[in-house]
Amino acid sequence: MSYVDTCLHDVDTAHPRVAGLVGNGALYALVPGKGFLAHREAGDVIHTYVVLHRPAEWFDGIDFTDVPAAKARVAAEFDGWAPELRALITDGDSAPVLRSIHELPDDHRWSRVPGVTLLGDAAHATVPGGDGANLAMLDGAELGEALAAYPDDTEKALAAYESRMFPRSHKAAAAAHRTVDLVFGADAPAGVIGLFSQERGASA
Numbered sequence: 204m205s206y207v208d209t210c211l212h213d214v215d216t217a218h219p220r221v222a223g224l225v226g227n228g229a230l231y232a233l234v235p236g237k238g239f240l241a242h243r244e245a246g247d248v249i250h251t252y253v254v255l256h257r258p259a260e261w262f263d264g265i266d267f268t269d270v271p272a273a274k275a276r277v278a279a280e281f282d283g284w285a286p287e288l289r290a291l292i293t294d295g296d297s298a299p300v301l302r303s304i305h306e307l308p309d310d311h312r313w314s315r316v317p318g319v320t321l322l323g324d325a326a327h328a329t330v331p332g333g334d335g336a337n338l339a340m341l342d343g344a345e346l347g348e349a350l351a352a353y354p355d356d357t358e359k360a361l362a363a364y365e366s367r368m369f370p371r372s373h374k375a376a377a378a379a380h381r382t383v384d385l386v387f388g389a390d391a392p393a394g395v396i397g398l399f400s401q402e403r404g405a406s407a
């Protein structure tokens with residue numbers, strides 16, 4: 204899976220139909236294996252991730268330095284879709300950027316390396332499950348706690364931190380795969396619709 208990242212500026216004046224479609228929050232337009240995740244940002248900007256489940260070699264065939272050709276190739280994956288959705292790519296005023304998703308096994312861990320550890324995204328190389336900032340903050344807090352608990356023994360502190368972080372990372376990676384499958388899997392867009400309906404039911 205990869206994202207192609209693109210932006211539209213001055214949306215309210217220059218792209219009112221797209222602005223109306225995305226609204227003031229976010230828009231998800233999904234079918235199995237592809238779709239658009241667009242959201243409004245401060246400063247009259249709509250930022251879009253075009254999601255495509257394609258192998259890395261497929262993206263190697265696109266020259267992202269040739270902006271019109273890259274846009275046309277990505278937009279071609281959405282032939283027959285609403286023009287306002289395709290405009291998220293074709294009218295983008297930033298060069299499309301390929302954001303490839305790289306992942307390690309869910310239970311990835313490493314042997315202790317004296318004086319070194321990892322936290323945040325560097326420690327949790329998995330698919331985007333929407334929890335990365337939370338993990339990074341918790342990692343930081345727990346690493347700080349461990350260093351404070353063993354002020355004279357950094358190795359003990361790092362080992363203590365990693366012994367809590369590794370199982371959390373494993374669990375979070377498995378959850379991230381479930382989320383990605385829910386959002387982009389074979390039932391798309393039913394997973395996202397189900398998620399929001401559930402939330403609405405819970406808060407009603």
Ligand SMILES: Cc1cc2nc3c(=O)[nH]c(=O)nc-3n(C[C@H](O)[C@H](O)[C@H](O)COP(=O)(O)OP(=O)(O)OC[C@H]3O[C@@H](n4cnc5c(N)ncnc54)[C@H](O)[C@@H]3O)c2cc1C
Nearest residue numbers: 252322323324325326331332333334335336337338339340
């Ligand atoms: C579009 C998008 C939506 C997201 N939504 C959510 C969400 O809803 N909820 C959630 O929990 N998470 C979300 N995330 C994930 C979240 O942003 C990350 O998991 C989180 O930012 C990871 O924090 P980090 O500190 O590990 O890494 P980063 O935030 O990437 O920080 C790393 C920093 O290191 C700097 N850096 C890199 N190389 C060097 C170098 N050589 N020297 C010095 N500095 C360097 C970078 O510039 C950067 O500032 C989202 C991510 C994206 C891209």
